[in-house]
Amino acid sequence: MKIEQIYTGCLAQGAYYIVSGNEAAIIDPLREIKPYLERLEKDQVKLKYIFETHFHADFVSGHLDLSKKTDAPIVYGPTAKPEFEAIIATDEQIFEIGKIKIKVLHTPGHTLESSTYLLIDENGKETAIFSGDTLFLGDVGRPDLAQKSGEITERDLAGMLYESLHSKILPLDDSITVYPAHGAGSACGKNMQKETVDTLGNQKRTNYALNQPTKESFIDEVLDGLTAPPKYFGMNVALNKGGYESFEKVLKKGNNPIAVEDFEIAVEETGALILDTRSAADFHKGFVPNSINIGIKGDFAPWVGAMIVDVQQPIILVSDLGTEEEVITRLSRVGFDNVVGFLEGGFESWRNSGKEIDEVKRISAEQFVSEYSEGQKVIDVRKETEYEAEHIDEAYSKPLAYINDWVGAIDNSEHFYIHCAGGYRSMIAASILQSRGYRNFTEVQGGFNEIKKFEKVPTSNFVCQTKTL
Template identity: 30%
Template sequence: MDVSIVETSGLGDRSYLISHHGIAVVVDPQRDIDRILALADENEVRITHVLETHLHNDYVTGGLELSRTVGADYAVPAGDDVDYSRRPVADGDVIDAGPIQLQVLHTPGHTHHHVSYVLRDDAGAIHGVFTGGSMLYGTTGRTDLIGPDDTEELSHAQYHSVHKLADLLPADTPIYPTHGFGSFCSATPASGDSSTIKEQFKTNPALTKDEQSFVDELLAGLSAYPAYYAHMGVINSAGPAPVDLTPPAPIDPIELRRRIDAGEWVVDLRTRTAFAAGHLPGTYGFELSGSFVSYFGWLYDWGAPITVIGDSPEQVAEAKRELVRIGVDRLTGAATDDIDTLTNGSQLGSYPVADFARLAEQLGTGSASILDVRQTHEYDKEHIPGATNIPLHELPDRLNDVPAGPVWVHCGSGYRASIATSLLDRAGFDVVLIDDNFAEAGKQRLTAR
């Protein structure tokens, strides 16, 4: 029995291909199904079943298209209301894929109808459990995505679901969650790349705390999540359109300038330092790395056409793949010429890049306006006294709260700050990007708790 992991690090998620004796089952596939198809070909297996643990809130599923492409059965939790034909599964059902057997367990919490799948071979031996957004590594899936009226009920349900898994399964059972690798679907940050039921008894708060303490702590720890989540459930319920990964049309400098002047979303994918050194005024800077797609989806005007500027066609293709995973399909053009060529004779914009040591020097000789774009709970834990805290996702609607410039902008690593500085630069602010790890601020004795 082989379990192959398909990592989607930009969203902090995992999909799985289970294979045995030439047969394969897929759990929670992302929308870009070519990765799964290539893996199945590599393993020389035939996909007979595609399973969803829940209707996803953080990405557009590839399950429907994959099942249609390979002619597989498509299993979705029975309580989820969808507009397409599927196999509804409920607690106690068994997915019979010949040498692969999967027992369905109802594990509500992340959603009302969430299920987990216990993996067995045809002799009945347990080889793992696919827990979706239920039991994660050292945490659980968040419980506030359905709505505020359901959150407390789902938090209690999450506690009981984790106990159900722990009570029913052997201690050495491997756990295969979908979320928890940087995903905003985690209630708190997950820990580790693998785990078992036994290990979760030591690290998972649902198993180390009493029910009310767990619920109280979970509710207190819930922080903001990306705005694009509001669209994912709708798309997944209706049935996503087939994915389109064809390259966007090339855009020349004149058309590029027209789109910028029209106020369209023109997004520069280059590194944050390259953008700071020279960019087309009026563009957005979203470095294509790390959490690009989560923060892009958080700030994006849903449905607006997008033009991208990249270093290469390969970078543009990577960006398109990231964007279609969250249903952003209106990538209407791309420019990959040298940035100086794209100016068409106009002047580039730029702003300084500094670190916390340089900020300490500035504060030592005078004062500085500091903007902290981390989330509120991060700021409350530790911050630079006198800094204004405006979380990145709130910044477009709170420009009037930004202090007078030059504004030194920081976050935890420099990534969110780089997006914020591009937004502020676009709005006409005088900015300095602090491209540094926040731990360095403590080393410079700039912070207070």
């Protein structure tokens, strides 16, 4: 038997490839299926089942393309209602793969169809659980995504999650390995550990959610501090449930070079958003006017989802040469399939053409410290929890995730500084601000991490962000 966790850092997502004998199973595959097909071919095994723990909200799964390529059926837990052919398992149903078995444990709470898959090895021993978004390391799945107005509330779902954990997961042996669907950085939980594999026994000891004295306290603690889910989540659920265009077609359509002289016409005719995926360090020095910067070397796909939201939005790329296919792939992971093409020759072709170039005013943390004086306006675009842990005194907390809510209140006649933790998110914010006509600001390179090194700017007292028992 072989179990391989295929972890994608930018999404903080774990897919699983399991082999026993000459058969295999894959759990929660990503959109691009080539890596799975290569593994199957290398191991000379047949894919017998594709297991989905639930209808994912934060990424588009590769279940449909993978099933078409391999003829393997897709399996969901009880109550799932996909708009395509699939096996809807019953609670405790057994599936055999080679000499091992997968037992379905229906664990509603994160969503109504959420299920955990219990692996039973060739000796009949319960060995591991693939817990999806039911149980994370250090946390549990957020129970606010499957609410139905007037029918089911987030407290109802949290109560279901408590019952699922206590009736299906916690009675299992401490030695069982926990393989979750996500790790630290995912928006599907709030307190995940950086590790991606653990024992159930250690989670019973260290996971705050598993150590609540009552069901009510569990509900209160799990819901406490939850921020609103990204707005693109619902669209990803719809794609996972209803179907989508094949990744091969998406890649072929988007891999379309657009010459400089045709670029502005293409943007106008398609209504495309110009997405510049270069680093903040390169972007601020020069970019195509009205571009939005979300760097590929960062939490790219989740921020695209959070900032652009509409997965149908046409997009034209400005990317580092040779990265175009990677960008299209990573966009497709969160359902942004409508890439019209990319600027041929990258930004340098635009610069060399003599066309208009825009820039973001950026200064070093050292210069910010030298310029800063009490009363100057500072906007901190980090998450609320980061701000609450420590921030520049009197800085405004304006999280990037909510920029559409607060941007209209900015007084463009008053200069302000803008920063995040390291410069990635503040450059996203800067590009959005400038695309909407706000220019009277300065972005701080290196963000708060660099600013606090100088110890000359007053900050609040540091408070550890990690929840402890």
